Amino acid sequence: MTDTFDAGEFTLRKVREHVWEIPQEGEMRVPARILASEALLEEISDDKTLQQLRNTTHLPGIHRHALCMPDGHQGYGFPVGGVAGIDAENGCISPGAVGYDINCGVRMMKTDLTYDDVRGHEEELVEALFEAVPSGLGGGGIVEGGNAVEEALERGVDWALEEGWAVESDLTHCEDEGRRPDADPSAVSQKAKDRGRNQVGSLGSGNHFLEVQRVTDVFDGAIGDAYGLSEDQIVVLIHCGSRGLGHQVCNDYLREIEKTHEGLLSQLPDRELAAAPAGSQLAEEYYGAMCACINFAWVNRQLIMHRTREVFADVFDRPWEEMGMDLLYDVAHNIAKKEVHEVGVDAEGRPVADADAVDRVERELYVHRKGATRAFPAGRPEVPEAYRDVGQPVIIPGSMGAGSYVLCGGTDSMDLTFGSTAHGAGRLMSRTKAKQEYWGGDVQDDLRTQEVYVKAQSGATIAEEAPGVYKDVDEVVRVSDELGIGSKVARTFPVCNIKG
DNA sequence: ATGTCC
16 A cells, blocks of 8 residues: 555655655654655665764754755765754754865855857866866965965955955855854864864865856746846856865764763764754854854855856956856855744743644754755745745755756745755765775766866876766756745756866 | 875
């Protein structure tokens, strides 16, 4: 009768198309849900993703259900692609459910150029971008010295604007206008600040990149117009985070929380889920430090974007102000944020699964999104004014061989996913496996036959990021679109890509 | 992801 999916240790119950549930049992406080097609489930069930998702339901104060997005895979304690809405008054906050790379995210900058304008300049452009934008492991940033780190942590893109690295419209087209007011730089250790010292304005390594792309398809003309996207247009995608600084902050607080909140930790099935109880000093400090890292990462992407404008001005021999180089949007996909959501509660007002709720109330939650993107629909006050009538842009990077998507926050995201959707294609194989399967130079040559120009600090990075190591981004986006959590607006394909 | 192990 009931549709099920056999995922080894787990038998998933089909709630409806693309919605699968691990029923609540034992110490689980709520059920867990995976949003995926059967094809994507086959890939998810190979690793520890489902165990980690179930473990998440043990966190005190978790509301409704723990969620895994269609691109989910195993992470540190909590799946990449995981979403958990946890009570901000009676629950907890968990650094492992935010991720090591705090405010890892993506921004897209538009241009007025078309693909024809760029044809023949790809080699020059990729070389110039590679030269101008610091990348790779370790040091070297666009801005070094002074108190750039402290300013970035405290004031975010406001500081970049003051320093001439931004224009006003960059702020109005960034989440929170590029500044988290809850940031507390004093909660960031000296060691973390020192690691960030020479990384302000740097891409980093791994899956981080800067890509010049062309828009190949616009699926929704009206929203495409609202976003200013059209076919053959050149856009720039920047994917990076808070570098060693955010990594250090995550590590610092995991260790502190493990020491201080041993009692809570002993109730959890995995040490990697270590969490600070809401209202505790460490919860406040971690939240303040994390918000400061969010500001740092926004400044990081802002500086890289502004430097890209200067490179385009140089290569195309025109002032960048005349090339329509405006920020479309910047999305954070590793973050925990206080947001108000409608949730079900029992007779005592405690969090419960929807099926057991006797009332629905608005609560302030720490919405943990790790490898998941906020996807708020039209009307939410957090959506910038420019997009409030249509819904926020959601940027989903795919791979160098498949391209990327722009979606629009879907009307069903508030009901289904605490206003969230996927963040990328999701890895299919480990970095180690990728280096056995591919050689960087060959991948580069293959991509060149598709008119994609790639340049990296290390050939190993190209191998690790070969198109074949990623899931089918079309399938991930199809599921998001059909669920109504993030709807297809446009698709892009790479022209030039630089990476660490 | 990450001064790819303090």
